[in-house]
Structure formats: C-alpha cells, structure tokens
Amino acid sequence: MNCQPPSQAPCLLACKENAIEILGGAITINSDNCTRCRDCVEVCPLDVIKI
Template sequence: MYNLGNCTDCTTCGSCQQTPNVDTPILFCMHCQPSDAPCLKICKQNAIEIMGGAITINSKNCTRCRDCVKVCPIGIIKI
C-alpha cells in the first residue's frame, strides 16, 4: 500500500505523481493550438517550437526553468 510519508521520490512505484528527472526536456504535444499554447507564450528562451503541427522543446535553447511545466494545462511537459 502506498504511503506518502514513505515516498522517496523514486518514481518507480507508479503510485505517485512525481515527474522523473530527465536529461533532455521531452515534449511532443498536439493538445493546444500553437496560437493558444501557454508553454509557447511563456518561454523566454524560445525553446518551445512548432514542428509539423506539434509543439516541441528545442533542448539546445531550454534552460530548464520549468515555466512551461507550470502552465501546461495537461501536465505533459517533462523537464
């Protein structure tokens, strides 16, 4: 049984909502229209890009500030 008090942020049990740390920011999203995408609007580094109709992260420009993570309406961005 999952107990929050025992959580070590390992992200392996599948019971928590923790996002694993990743070396490369991950995003391939078609949920928002690019003109309305909060992540695209908030990124000060222009790391959020549109590729073939999908919103993606250019990892070379990303500073991992996580502003995009905070505004994503579906929580798909992993940094």
C-alpha cells in the same frame, strides 16, 4: 500537442528562451535553447511537459 491552436499554447507563450517551437503542427521543445527554468511545466494545462 493537444493545445489548439498550437500558436496559443500556454507553454509557447511562457517560454522566455524561445525553446518551444511548432514543427509540423506539433509543439516541441528545442533542448539546445531550453534552460530548464520550468516555466512551461508550470503553465501546461495538460501536465504533459516533463523536464
């Protein structure tokens, strides 16, 4: 949620499954699309994504 601008968040760009979305300005993970590959976890500079 702290990446600015959200559209350039490393997790959003790294997700091959389009499971990371921006809703109301917040970055969220769509669990229906997430395959738990952990690519987003590896690139998150804030270490806030837990799978």
